[in-house]
Amino acid sequence: MSQPTVLNENIKQHYTQSDLAASILAALERAGKNVERLTLADLAPVDEFHVRGGEATLELARAAGLRADMHVLDVGSGIGGPSRRIAREFGCRVTGIDLTDEYCRTATVLADRVGLSDLVTYRQGDALDLPFPGATFDLIWTQHASMNIPDKSTLYREMFRVLKPGGSVAIYDILAGPAGPVHFPVPWAHGPETSFLLGPDELRQVLEAAGFEIVIWRDSTEAAVAWFTALSGKIQQGGLPPVGIHLLLGDDFPAMARNQVRNLKEGRIVLVQVVAEK
Ligand SMILES: C[S@@+](CC[C@H](N)C(=O)[O-])C[C@H]1O[C@@H](n2cnc3c(N)ncnc32)[C@H](O)[C@@H]1O
Secondary structure: OOOOHHHHHHHHHHHOOOOHHHHHHHHHHHOOOOOOOOOHHHHHHHHOOOOOHHHHHHHHHHHHOOOOOOEEEEEOOOOOHHHHHHHHHHOOEEEEEEOOHHHHHHHHHHHHHOOOOOOEEEEEOOOOOOOOOOOOEEEEEEEOOHHHOOOHHHHHHHHHHHEEEEEEEEEEEEEEOOOOOOOOOEOOEOOHHHOOOOOHHHHHHHHHHHOOEEEEEEEOHHHHHHHHHHHHHHHHHHOOOOOOOHHHHHHHHHHHHHHHHHHHHOOOEEEEEEEEEO
16 A cells, blocks of 8 residues: 555655756856767766765665666666666666656656666556566665665565566665664755654564564674765765755755764664665
8 A cells, every 4th residue: 555645745745946947058068068869977977875875875885786687676766867877787677766757857868868767667656556467576675765764664565566476676776774763864865754664673573573684784884874974974075066965955955964973873863785685
């Protein structure tokens, strides 16, 4: 069952920027890129919408044992940076699903500009009601999307359902730290109405209750602190770069980046990479 409409509308509103593909392409053009034939490196500052960008995507992909013969479902695929990176690097086919219509449209445009339309496709939908038959995918992939979803039990049960037996789920997520509630705004939410973080023990429990066996569990909080501190410092000194995540999040991005550093340093959030098998 999908999430309540009001919640989904609030989440979409948080992420939606009108004419996003056009504004990303215009920013890339201003930065001197050939927008008719873009590279993954051109897009990397804006299209990997999670802590530590492409580096974290490749780490997770290697941990999950991605292969060219796999069909991957990316749940909460955003504007598609991770799906394009793993498709290009490993040759796998990726279907992305995301709640935010504007992100799905943008992801499709960008896939075309980097010549990956044969391997990646995007469709709008709710992670709690995946529009696929059971046992469709070899791997379920999800990075930094569960924070917007309160019903984690349905989320991971849906992933389990559409995964083939013997397949894995690869997760890279922000979890609740031991030190209490986060400082808002953060990149995934302006306030607590759209932010739902589990602690590490709760995530383990909900994955196991959905039927998964956890095979890899890595805390990557320390690397996240270093990455966000450097990013926030760069913005404070030199202002926003021509192409960056602020194109997705608007004027509040510098405050969000500052809050992420505080949330990480004060132990209000932690990051994990998890691989679990069906
Ligand atoms: C921080 S972005 C991460 C995007 C992408 N995974 C990445 O790492 O680049 C979170 C994404 O989750 C999506 N999302 C949130 N709730 C969702 C839901 N219930 N179903 C599908 N997508 C959802 C949002 O629309 C947004 O694109």
